[in-house]
Amino acid sequence: xxxxxxxxxxxxxxxxxxxxxxxxxxxxxxxxxxxxxxxxxxxxxxxxx
Numbered sequence: 065x066x067x068x069x070x071x072x073x074x075x076x077x078x079x080x081x082x083x084x085x086x087x088x089x090x091x092x093x094x095x096x097x098x099x100x101x102x103x104x105x106x107x108x109x110x111x112x113x
Contacts, residue, residue: 070094070098071091074091075087075090075091078090
């Protein structure tokens, strides 16, 4: 899925009365999670041990 498709999907799942700030926050959090998942997959995650 392209970045544009991910953004459109994330925004379409938000309620209709969401504010601009809430949209930006949601996209920011999603980007951080995606970045973290990619780091883990590439072996750059931080171990709990």
